[in-house]
Amino acid sequence: MGPARRLLGLGLCLVLGARPPPGLASTMELCSGCGEGAVCFNSTHCTCPPGLRPLGPQAVFDSPTEACDDINECTEQPPPMCPGNRECHNTRGSYTCTCISGYREPPPGQGSDCLDVDECREAAAGRCRPHGFCVNRPGGFACACRPGYAKSSRDPLRLCTDDTPPPLPPELCPQGQEPCAVTETLARLYGELEGGLEPRRFLQALVAVLDGALGLAALGAAGDVVGRHREATALLAATEELVRRAAARLPETTVTVTSANGTELRLAVRRAPPRSPLRLQDPEVQLEVPGEVAADGDTGWALAALLSQRALGRVLEGAAGVRWEGWERLGPPGGRGRPTYRVLSPVASAFVARARPPRRGDVTLRFAHPPPDPRRGGRLLCAFWHPERQRWATDGCRLVATASGPPGSTCACDHLTSFAVLLAFYEPEDWGLDVVTKVGLSLSLLCLLLAIVTFLFCRALQGLRTTIHLHLCATLFVAYALFLLGIERTADRTACAVVAGLLHFSFLAAFCWMGLEGLHLYLLLVRVFAPSALRRWHLLLAGYGLPALVVAASAAAFPQGYGTERHCWLSLDRGFRWSFQAPVCVIIAVNAVIFVITIWKLVQKFSDVNPDMGHLRRMRVLTVTAVAQLCLLGTTWALGLLQLGPRSLPLSYLFSLLNCAQGLFILALHCLAHPQVRDAYRAWLCPGAKRYAEFSSSGSTFSSRVPRQESGM
Structure with a gap:
């Protein structure tokens, strides 16, 4: 093959190998022209050269209007390495x-x-006079002040005047305890900064204080809601001023300080008024500040700071209702309800070079948060923490519509403070349901107490199954008592968390004993032999050990999950409620299967043992047996999973009636239904009729007098 043929074959291969990908429109026109920045890919299509990317989705395109946009390599991940300062x-x-x-x-x-650059030898030496002297530092300089002088907050760049250190609000301390450990620690840190501590190390130490025992962690456990909000507001104000003064000592840079507990502080410092917005971003919040808002008009430097704290939302819980003009338009469902809210997003604080910046543009924040629960309904709000009123408000903030993307919301506000996305909704209220619940639980507590005494002292009921019934009644008694006395004790945060943890353990233990009842019943009816392999210590280990492990693991993973703003129960944040719902759902599902098998086996038993039993009598026995087992296996609690919003109010009544009466059912069907127990009660209440000794005697005396009952129990 000659050279001409080889060249022709090579050209055909190049043309065919560069044909557009499948799905692109085919055209016979030559590549006569491409859009802005684009170059020819082949005879019919265009593409973008290195360093540019197409505006559209296709890497190769045939439209002459398709343009190429520049790739900002400096913001790509990972960014380019630029060594040598x-x-x-x-x-x-x-x-x-x-x-x-x-x-x-x-x-x-x-x-x-x-x-x-040695600024002290070139242009900066005179700026420190007359009360300071210039000290050159890598990338900048600093003014060391003479004794009796300090750097001025009015000119945080360099000047030394007779200005005082930043004031630490007295509200940082509990009333009557000024000064306190927080003010002393912050004053010491600021003194170290004035003494030459590197600003980045100062910021790291400041974030550690916020996360430590003196900061938001301690405030989150404080019981006094008003005092907690007052101290948190003062701590935010002091932090803002200290960060602003430390940033004034930094060269033009971007700083990120993080902590193990989730607090993140990000700074963007510019030594000249920026011509474009300053942008900061952490995994959950994005901040964009216009350049004219971030800059200090007097000195020319600019600052944008973003402080996001996981603990802050919990600290600010319990505030008065959100100040919002749309409550009347939202309206309660069904005409009844209490206006309330829930913080969906992290709480982020934003501030700039000036404490009171000019209103020359909106600050934009993009929050990542889970979608709101559709059962609540309601409205998403962009809110800010009002430092004077110490409550959430919406003045000057609005929700900005954005294109589809990850779950979240974009807010635009004309001022700076601490921001969050709230879900405003009406919580249905029904005083009748509250009365039914409290009366039912009170009656159930009395019945459970009688059942516990019966199971303890009536020898006619002794056995492994009685042990299960006894501990089931005991755990339900503790859980119901805690619910009645402590579920609404939210004023003291620490006590509320303890109540929530005890409720978590008590209800889990009750469901574990319900599961053990199902296991025991399965061994009796399906395996058709006495469960001799089960020992009492086996039951105690499973009934109390498993709930203790679940509660311990839950508390270690998310200790803030115990106690909410309105109830001393499990928080909805981070799916924490599943530490209770998941094991309960498993136990209910298993016991429901055992319940069906039990009824099926009993129907077979009645047909085989006593085929002459009347249909009506058989149905009566089966009904009594079914109700007796339902109250022990806990399957009625499954109704709680079906309550989906305000329209499920009738279902809520049914759920409360059935489960609040669980103690009554246990006493009636598993104590009073036994003739031996009734005779024992009569002997105890009427000593003349029977000797009291028979109450604690063996059941053989009763069984010799009382005819055998045909019962499924």
């Missing part, structure tokens, strides 16, 4: 590494690393 600057189609602020290019022959 350099930072990345984007250019169209590429990027360059230039010296950061405070450094200059080295002279020829002196290496490639940028050299520090």
Whole structure:
């Protein structure tokens, strides 16, 4: 084959190999022109050169209007490496590494690393006078103040005046305890900053204080709601001022400080008024501040700071209702309800170079948060923490519609403080349901107490199954008593968390004993032999050990999950309620299957043992047996999973009636239904009729007198 044929074959291969991908429109026109920034890919299609990306979804396109946009290599992950005191600057189609602020290019022959500018010898020496002197630092300089002088908050860049250190609000301390450990720690930290502590290390220490025993963790456990909000507001104000003063000592840079407990502080510092918005982003919050808002008009430096704290939302719980003008338009479902709210997003604090910046543009925040529960209904609100009123408000903030994307909301506000996304809704209220619940639980407590005494002292009921019934009644008694006395004791946060933990354990233990009842019943009816393998210590270990393990693991994983704003129960945050619902659902499902098998086996038993039993009598025995087992196996609790919003109010009544009367059912069907127990009660109440000794005697005396009952129990 000659050279011409080889060249022709190579050209055909190139053309065929560069044909557009499947799905692209085919055209016979030549590549006569491409959009802005695009180049020819082949005879019919265009593409973007390196450093640019197409605006559309296709890498190869045939539209002459499709343009290419620049790729900002400096913001890509991972960013380009710029060694030697350099930072990345984007250019169209590429990027360059230039010296950061405070450094200059080295002279020829002196290496490639940028050299520090000695501001004290060039232009900055006079700025520290007359009460300070200039100290050169890598990338900048600092003014060391003479004794009796300090850096001024009115000019946080360099000047030394007779200004005082930043005031620490007395509200940081509990009333009557000024000064306290928090103020002393913050004052010591600021003194170290004035003494030359590197600003980044100061910020790291400040974040550690916020996360430590003196910061938000301690406030979150405080019982006094008003005092907690007052101290949290003062701590936020002090933190903002301290961060602002530390940032004034930084060169032009971006700083990120994180802690193990989830607090994140991000700063963007500019030494000249920025021409474009300053943007900061953490995994859950994005902040965009206009340049004219971030800049200090007097000194020219600019700051944008974003402080996000996981504990802050919990600290600010319990505040008065949200100040919002749309409550009347929202309206309660069914005409009854109490206006309330729930914090959906993290709480983020944003601040700039000036404590009171000019209103020259909206600050935009994008929050990532789970979608609201559709059962609640309600409205999403962009809210801020009002430092004077110490409550959530919506003045000056609005929700911005965004394109589809990850769950979250975008807020635009014309001022700066602490922000969050709230779900405002009406919580249905029904005083009748509350009365039914409290009366039913009170009656059930009395019946459970009588049942416990009966199971303890009536020898006619002794046995392994009686042990299960006894501990089931005991755990239900403790759970119901805690529910009545402590479910609404939310004023003391620590006590509320303890009550929630005890309720978690008590109800889990009750369901474990219900599960053991189902297991015992399965061994009796399905395996058709006495469960001799089960010992009393086996039951105690399973009935109390498993709930203790679940509660311990839950408390270790998310200790803030115990106690909410309105009830001393499990929080809905981070799916914490499933630490209770998951094991309960498993036990209910298993016991429901055992219940069906029990009824089926009993029907077979009646047909085989006594085929002449009348149909009506057989149905009566089966009904009594079914009700007796339902109250022990806990399957009626499944109704709680079907309550889906305000329209399920009748179901809520049924759920409360059945489960609040569980103690009554146990006493009636598993104590009073036994003739031996009734005779024992008569002997105890009427000593003349029978001797009291028979109450604790064996059941053989009763069984010799009382005819055998045909019962499924």
